[in-house]
Structure formats: C-alpha cells, structure tokens
Amino acid sequence: MNKSSPPPAPGRRAALRPETRLMHIGRDPAQQHGAVNPPVYRTSTVLFESVAKLRDAAAGRLEKGRVYYGRLGTPTTFSLEDAVAELEQGYAGIAVPSGLAAIAGALVAFTAAGDHILVSDAVYGPVRRLCDGLLARFGVATSYYDPHVGAAIADLIRPQTRVVFVEAPGSLTFE
Numbered sequence: 001m002n003k004s005s006p007p008p009a010p011g012r013r014a015a016l017r018p019e020t021r022l023m024h025i026g027r028d029p030a031q032q033h034g035a036v037n038p039p040v041y042r043t044s045t046v047l048f049e050s051v052a053k054l055r056d057a058a059a060g061r062l063e064k065g066r067v068y069y070g071r072l073g074t075p076t077t078f079s080l081e082d083a084v085a086e087l088e089q090g091y092a093g094i095a096v097p098s099g100l101a102a103i104a105g106a107l108v109a110f111t112a113a114g115d116h117i118l119v120s121d122a123v124y125g126p127v128r129r130l131c132d133g134l135l136a137r138f139g140v141a142t143s144y145y146d147p148h149v150g151a152a153i154a155d156l157i158r159p160q161t162r163v164v165f166v167e168a169p170g171s172l173t174f175e
Contacts, residue, residue: 026083031075041067041074100126107131107163113139116160120147122170147175 016024029036046067048054057068067074073081073095081093096102107130111117119131121144131142145156147170157164169175 021086025086026079028079038076038079041070041076043074044070046070100124100130103127103165104130104134107135107140107165111135111138111140111162114160115139115162116141116143116158117163117165118142118153118156118161119144119165120167120170121145122147122173122175123165123167124171127165127167127171 027036027038032038046057046069048057057066060066060068077095081095083093084095085091085093094105096105103124107117117131117135117140119127119142123144128144131140135142141160143156145153147166147168149156153164
C-alpha cells in the first residue's frame with residue numbers, strides 16, 4: 001500500500017496480490033484454535049443453556065455470525081460469505097443453496113405489490129415459474145423481452161419497472 005492509498009475497509013486486508021488474498025480470505029485461525037482452515041460445521045440443531053438464551057438467540061438470528069439454526073448459517077458458511085465478499089470487493093456476502101434461491105432473494109428484495117419487472121425471454125425455466133407464480137400472486141407484473149432487443153429495451157421500461165433481469169447467455173438457448 002503506498003502512502004496515498006486509503007487504509008483498507010474494516011475487515012479487509014491491505015492491498016495484496018490476488019493470489020495471496022485468495023490464500024488467506026475466509027480464514028481466521030485465531031477463532032479456530034489455530035487451525036488454518038475453518039472446520040466444516042454440519043449441523044441443523046443448536047443447543048442453548050436455557051429457554052431464555054434460545055429466545056435471545058432467536059431475536060438476533062439475523063445478526064452476522066450468530067449461529068441459531070444450521071440452515072441459517074454456521075461458521076463454515078460465514079467464512080465462505082466473507083471470502084466471496086472480499087474477492088468481489090463487496091460489503092458482505094450471503095450464501096444461498098442454489099442459483100434460483102439467489103435470484104428469488106434478489107427479485108423479492110427489490111420488488112413489491114404494484115411493481116413491474118422485465119425479464120429476458122431466454123431465462124431459466126424455474127425463474128419464469130417464480131415470476132408467473134409467486135411474484136404474480138404478490139402483485140408484481142412481469143414482461144418478458146427478446147434478449148436481442150438491445151437499446152430498444154428503454155421502450156419497455158414503465159414508471160413501475162423496478163428490475164431489468166438479464167440472463168446472459170440464456171439458460172437453455174445460450175442467446
């Protein structure tokens with residue numbers, strides 16, 4: 001890091017070569033009793049000393065690093081999320097079980113009843129079912145566009161359009 005460079009963001013290492021960063025991210029040996037690699041936690045159920053502590057954990061279950069229930073995250077998934085966020089130079093990462101879960105999470109996060117989304121006509125079939133089923137039931141309208149539309153996509157955008165979903169190449173057609 002040169003003198004004019006700002007310090008790294010909290011939780012980020014100083015400027016290292018990408019291959020060096022790749023060897024270190026997602027690891028915290030001090031938190032793992034000196035072990036270099038984070039252990040793999042395979043759990044669903046987490047025990048608590050009392051019902052009161054369980055309730056406290058449940059109240060903060062979305063707090064980063066809080067293990068409440070295995071499907072909601074373990075130290076293993078938290079390490080993965082941190083590693084991907086650092087590699088992508090993002091603020092944080094969220095690991096989900098599939099690409100469809102990631103797409104659903106993004107579409108639900110950015111839409112509400114009365115909104116409109118534009119989705120490539122070459123989209124992955126389950127995404128189309130998500131849009132025509134779940135999102136439609138929640139009042140989100142979907143229009144499918146030709147992936148070759150180019151700049152003419154501007155003509156498809158409505159005042160209620162909140163998302164333009166692009167899948168490239170198209171899932172089944174590779175357009």
